[in-house]
Amino acid sequence: MDPLRQSPSPSSSRASSPRTLPCEMLGYVGIEAVLDQLKIKAMKMGFEFNIMVVGQSGLGKSTMVNTLFKSKMCKSTMPGLGVPTPQTLQLQSVTHVIEESGVKLKLTVTDTPGFGDQINNDKCWDPILGYISEQYEKYLQEEILITRQRHIPDTRVHCCVYFVPPTGHCLRPLDIEFLQRLCRTVNVVPVIARADSLTIEEREAFRHRIQENLKTHGIEVYPQKCFDEDINDKILNSKIRERIPFAVVGADREHIVNGRCVLGRKTKWGIIEVENMAHCEFPLLRDLLIRSHLQDLKDITHNVHYENYRIFRLNESHVLPRGPGWVNLAPAPASIPAPAGPQASPRPPKVCWWAKDNSDEEC
């Protein structure tokens, strides 16, 4: 190995202390073997990923999940076949363990049937926010224990895929409300569902309008601009940001096209290939979610969203004592509210807090 002078990379988010001395090594020591050790350890422990799909019924959420992970995660419901639409929003989670090339992934998919299906959709986001907070709460409880587990099971929602119906016009008020509330609690990736009903030009126009809407309402979807660490990330993420929201088509049936077996939707006027970039942007979504940014999603959930929740929670219930020896940046409030336990039902005051207080964000 060549002797290398120490040069702090511009991406390093750690400031070196004033007394750190850079040192030259005159030969190969073997420090980089720690990367292999990390890999081995990670593969032994396995990975976890929790994804939530939100959207009105009939937009192809379950099909999309099946297409993403190339297996039958959820049973896709066919609308209008006697399945009663749920009266209230129920969240359903399915967990599977999938393995590929020795890498084990515990995947949890949370579906939200009944979202936006009622006549009055007011506060239909509350159960979803409640569910997300409940997962954070579980993790926080585990973390606060005196005797903790070695590896706290991670059920926090890492990514929420929001399906925008392909109206072709712009975001509806329901979408805007929901996205505003959700983008502060979880990483949101909006997609245009059933994009095969839009032509390419309509898609582009729709996409632009959605981007405008998002900017106007201050909705920061994943990948958030403020978390770009270095110049490479910025370039990569801005390319992605240009194409958000992706126009996707989901399909889990295979058809023969030109001798190849592809996933697609067969219609009278042709077969829409899911993996064909010319037809839809599914490969982009899959690459973003799985192949390149999965770890990043988890990291942002853990370092940003979970920490925000924790700050809020600890401030609210005054868990930490105040006094010498404890560093507390939050001022002591006048009254002590009632102790709060984990609740499955939504809590409207908290939603308002998220909605109006922007200053605690790390952006």
Place this chain on the structure above:
Amino acid sequence: MAATDLERFSLPDPGCDSRQVWPQWSGLKQPFPRNWRDSRFSPVDVWAPIQNAEPEPRSLSLGGHVGFDSLPDQLVSKSVTQGFSFNILCVGETGIGKSTLMNTLFNTTFETEEASHHEECVRLRPQTYDLQESNVQLKLTIVDAVGFGDQINKDESYRPIVDYIDAQFENYLQEELKIRRSLFDYHDTRIHVCLYFITPTGHSLKSLDLVTMKKLDSKVNIIPIIAKADTISKSELHKFKIKIMGELVSNGVQIYQFPTDDEAVAEVNAVMNAHLPFAVVGSTEEVKVGNKLVRARQYPWGVVQVENENHCDFVKLREMLIRVNMEDLREQTHSRHYELYRRCKLEEMGFQDSDGDSQPFSLQETYEAKRKEFLSELQRKEEEMRQMFVNKVKETELELKEKERELHEKFEHLKRVHQEEKRKVEEKRRELEEETNAFNRRKAAVEALQSQALHATSQQPLRKDKDKKKVPQLKQALLQNTY
């Protein structure tokens, strides 16, 4: 039903709900017979309603390449940007070769001054260095226990070391318990490994070594090392190692065992475990052996090569410490030693986990109680201080009053004395006046006599002489009388 004709007559799509495709089956409670099921099905009944409660996750086989096998690479690249930190604590007598070994291990020269033998007590000296190899950045902290084993009374030698380790844990715990914390940015200073240097006497461990290691084994991963191994012959070394391990086991000292649960490294680690403690030789000088320059120590009787496995176990140490188990050392520190410290510390402060039936957030109540206690303590102290202040004020007032009274008395006394004096002086003045009056009267009488005598002498001049004699005598007597 809006299904197309083709789909209607083909095998049911495993993804859809077959009860809708063939409504005659909708009343069926048990699942479909298995014989025509696609192999892509999971073995669990997929038509059972999916519930919120989570049973153990079922495994699913994939129909194609999804692409999450790049996950470990994603994780690794994230870690690389963050950088790593590794902290080594070197404990051993002065002059046993700790700094040289560090230099040899990391192939560089860490600039440290030689420690003197005259330290009052054991002092810990941490130094942080930034190392980089290809794209991996390592923040290496080497903590030296300076003055270990130099004092005459070595009773308290271990205490500064234990205090230092605890202080690092405490810092991390404080950071973890903050409300606004940034753990991913935090420079981890917890000691990951302690290299304990054993003096190569060839007999057994010293009692200082045993005591120190016993105190440290629950706080840090200990790897014992026999230093200056070129002073022991091979056979003696073998016996020495067995003796040391025997003593450690019989005294219940838990040294770090290289992990053997992962197949990739299990064999290597198991072999190395048998070679503990490693007998090492450190050197930064290079000597020409054959036609290569190697790091070695040159003696008149031969050359001890550092990287020769026959000569010493340096290569084994480097393998184990850096190339194979660095991550495991860090993980053990975090998940075992740090958790133990955290548990003890929190229990000491009075916190308990909720036990089953009680409210899930009893931690909050304990915190509340602690806070109230602290506030009341604060109030009490305030009261005390106020009381003290009031008391002091009273005291000073009394004192001042006393003084005032004294002064008064003095003044009175002085006044009286003054009066006395005045009176005396008055008396004396009166006396003086009286005497002056008496004198004046006598004077007048004498002068009257004199004039008479003068009258008489003008008729009797003889008597004049006598009178003249008498007169001055008389005058003198009168004068004497007045005085």
